[in-house]
Amino acid sequence: MSTLTYKPQNVCSKQFDIEYEDGIIKSVRIIGGCPGNTVGVSRLLEGMKIEDAIKILEGIPCRGSRTGTTSCPDQIAKALKTI
Secondary structure (H helix, E strand, O other): OEEEEEOOOOOOEEEEEEEEEOOEEEEEEEEEOOHHHHHHHHHHHOOOEHHHHHHHHOOOOOOOOOOOOOOHHHHHHHHHHOO
């Protein structure tokens, strides 16, 4: 199993720790952000194929982001693309 630590940009979350193996997300730990949303997203991603997660999360905006053009889910997609 491998772990990716990623520092998201322009969102409330400060860090993502993503464990993965053989193209499957094993766990996602989100530090910071909206607790209910981040826990929910983390649980939904467990067991999902990385490429499926990217398709689902990429491009989701959040009015609470600094730019209004990204979100924690979008930043997770960016993180997953680096794997």
